[in-house]
Every structure is written in structure tokens, then in C-alpha cells.
Amino acid sequence: MLENGNIIEAKVSQINDDQIFVQNQGQTLKVMDQAKQEYKLGQVLEGIVYQDKYGDWCFQEDLPMVRFDSYDWASVVDVHHELGVFVNIGLANKDIAVSLDDLPDDHAFWPKRDSRLFVTLTRDKKNRLWAKLGDERKLSGNFRRASERLKNQDLQVTVYQLLSMGVQTISTEGYKVFIHESELADDVHLGQVLQVRIVDVHADGRLNGSSKPRAYEMIDQDGQMILNMLKRIPSHFLALHDKSHPTDIVNQLGISKKQFKRALGGLLKERLVKQVKGEGIYLNDESSQSH
DSSP: OOOTTOEEEEEEEEEOSSOEEEEETTEEEEETTGGGSOOOTTOEEEEEEEEOTTSOEEEESSOOSOBTTBOEEEEEEEEETTTEEEEEEEETTEEEEEEGGGSOSSGGGSOOTTOEEEEEEEEOTTSOEEEEEOOHHHHGGGOBOOOGGGTTOEEEEEEEEEETTEEEEEETTSBEEEEEGGGOSSOOOTTOEEEEEEEEEOTTSOEEEEOSOOHHHHSOHHHHHHHHHHHHSTTOEESOOTTSOHHHHHHHHSSOHHHHHHHHHHHHHTTSEEEETTTEEEEOHHHHTOO
16 A cells, blocks of 8 residues: 655656656556656656545655655645645645644634745554644754844744744744744744844854834834934934924924924834923934934
8 A cells, every 4th residue: 555655666657648657556646747857668766655635646756855754844825724724845736734733722823824834744544644843853953053243133034933921933044033022013923934133142042033123113204304303413402392382393393293292202212312301302322323
């Protein structure tokens, strides 16, 4: 009996205009990547054997990176809450399911389409193929040691583990990045790709990141205009405050008092400026040296 997912040798048994067939153990198999070479009857090929989504036995010479003995990243192509999620590991006409048992109880944290999962191939007693999530132990061989120069740099990362206090991710370059729950801009799901800023570099090469925008990215257009004006003025001071007359604000900034107070509130919240009662607003020292 053929076993799903095994690497086997098979002989070319039939050559048609549009389909090549091979045989192994008396079982006829369709060759799924037949365009790659010229075939001869009796030729011995090596490839992976599997049943496609229609239940037909197939043979593919191009071996997927995800196999019984190896892990790799696979893209999520479908999600069924009753069955699990399905990933594409590179088999023609065959997506592989990740079991419900390997997924979070809350569907909100399940991978979405186009998410990336680090998986290996498994086979159950009924000869069915499954994709199983790799844990940190399996991923550890992919980790690179980070240097101090990465602090405050932006990295693209993929969430591979959900924790009670945050999430573990791995960057495109192979750096391990932990994001504490307080540094997450939004709820995230397994396999999600994020842009993060590195906020800490540990001595052992691990990284801490944040998916929250930098302070200057969080302020609105009016706030950015006020901030830029304060940076250009040699004194870094603007004689306007929340009690200023609306006409003075319009004359100097060209915006309403309501707009000014909203923008000022954002700047104060991010500690980019400080306000002195009855005088005006000053640029904080750190802000004058950044962006």
C-alpha cells in the first residue's frame, strides 16, 4: 500500500500527449510536474507520492521543503472553523490542513489567509497528511544573534507563538523578536506579518520590539506642522497656548483654536513639547534632536 507523503521511486509506464503516468507497487500515479523534462518508458523517477484533493494518487518530482523530516514556512490559503486552516506546501492540487488541536481556542487568533506558518508534514493512522506547527525548539536553528546596531531599526516579523504576556516573532533576517502586550498596536493572530521597531537588544542577541508607531508618527497633520515650526525657530518656543485668543492662533498658524488645542494635546501626550502657563509652548530637548 502506498503511504501518503513518502519519497519513492517509480517507473514511467505511460506517455500521453497531455499526461505522464508512473507505477509503484502496481499503483498507477499521475506525474504532476511533467513539463520539466522529456520522459522515456521504463525511466525511473524519484518524487513524493500523495493523494490530491480529488483522491487521485499523484507523483511529483519537485519535492516540497515541508516534509516529514523538515520544517519550512507555508502560506495559509483557506480557513474553515470546523476543520482548521489549510496551507500550501507546494504540492499540485493539494493543500494540507493544520489540525484544530494545533490552533488557538479563540478563532480571533487563528491565522488568516496569506499568513505564514512554520510547519512540518505528518501522517495519521488513516494515511492522511497534516501540517503540524513547529515550536520554538524547531525554529531555534533559524535564529540569528542580533547586534546593538539594530536598536530603533524597523524589521518585518512573523508571529509564530502567542503568549499570555505578548507574542514571539521571527524577522525576515532570522532575528527572534519578543513583543510585549503593552507594545502591540492591535490584537494579532498566529502567522501575522508585522512591521516592528526594535526597542531593546539583549546581551544574548534576543530582541524586544514594538508594533506601535513612533511618537512623531502618531500626531496629526496640524501637530506635525507645529512641531516642524518649533524645530525651525532658534528659541524652539511659540507664544501660543491653550488660552490664546483664536485670532492670534489663526494669524500665526492658519488653523482654528479647536484644531490647535487638539494638536497641542497630542504633542503634550507624546511629550514632544511642554506648555508653560501664560507663556506658550516649548520644544522638548529630545524632540529638537530627532526627526
